[in-house]
Amino acid sequence: METVIAIGVLAVLLTSFMAVFGPASAQLRKAISVQEADRLVGSLDREMTTVRPGTESTYTTGFDKGYQWILDSSKAAKAILLYQYRGNPAKMRSDGSMEPYTKNNGTAGRDFVVQPMVRQRDDQQLQDDLKALDGPIYTVKLNQLVFNNGQMEEGKEGEIVATDPSSGGASSGSGSDGYPDATIAFEAEFYIVPNSSIEYVQAGGKFDPTKLTKPIFTNNMAIRR
Numbered sequence: 001m002e003t004v005i006a007i008g009v010l011a012v013l014l015t016s017f018m019a020v021f022g023p024a025s026a027q028l029r030k031a032i033s034v035q036e037a038d039r040l041v042g043s044l045d046r047e048m049t050t051v052r053p054g055t056e057s058t059y060t061t062g063f064d065k066g067y068q069w070i071l072d073s074s075k076a077a078k079a080i081l082l083y084q085y086r087g088n089p090a091k092m093r094s095d096g097s098m099e100p101y102t103k104n105n106g107t108a109g110r111d112f113v114v115q116p117m118v119r120q121r122d123d124q125q126l127q128d129d130l131k132a133l134d135g136p137i138y139t140v141k142l143n144q145l146v147f148n149n150g151q152m153e154e155g156k157e158g159e160i161v162a163t164d165p166s167s168g169g170a171s172s173g174s175g176s177d178g179y180p181d182a183t184i185a186f187e188a189e190f191y192i193v194p195n196s197s198i199e200y201v202q203a204g205g206k207f208d209p210t211k212l213t214k215p216i217f218t219n220n221m222a223i224r225r
Contacts, residue, residue: 066223100132
């Protein structure tokens with residue numbers, strides 16, 4: 001009888017505990033999710049308009065880089081990957097990023113610093129970064145937002161046109177120089193890559209971003225001249 005009573009009291013205590021702390025735990029998980037989403041959006045926003053020295057001479061300006069990334073994000077070979085890796089603060093690359101810290105030991109903040117990074121899949125530095133990966137890898141698909149009948153909607157994949165196609169958008173030049181507006185609004189769909197191994201993710205690997213159908217979250221963004 002005493003055992004039965006003790007079990008009953010324990011059940012009541014557990015029920016009370018879950019009633020009090022269950023919602024708090026759910027809010028904590030939600031807060032962590034929002035924090036991670038903000039980190040990914042911020043990292044993408046910065047990298048899309050930052051022309052790194054040495055390795056990105058193909059981009060004339062930050063706007064030109066963002067323009068090209070939006071155009072190419074639907075291509076498997078040019079997939080945009082977002083991740084964190086352990087960087088060595090004592091060794092810097094020519095593009096301004098840290099070399100990966102690949103030792104099995106070390107102290108965070110002294111021997112290595114966890115760095116957010118965004119690279120296209122064919123970037124030569126990607127494979128080295130993944131040797132010191134810290135956490136999951138994400139990918140993002142970018143699609144321009146255009147006006148249609150007074151409302152913003154997704155444009156065609158792999159295409160950038162004047163914000164309001166009905167206006168004609170006459171301009172001279174080609175590429176980002178030929179784009180007539182000062183801003184490109186776009187939708188960013190973020191996905192988690194199902195396998196973080198180098199062999200799977202690297203250019204030529206089995207990762208196929210075109211088969212990802214359900215984003216973990218979506219965010220509307222813009223780049224400006």
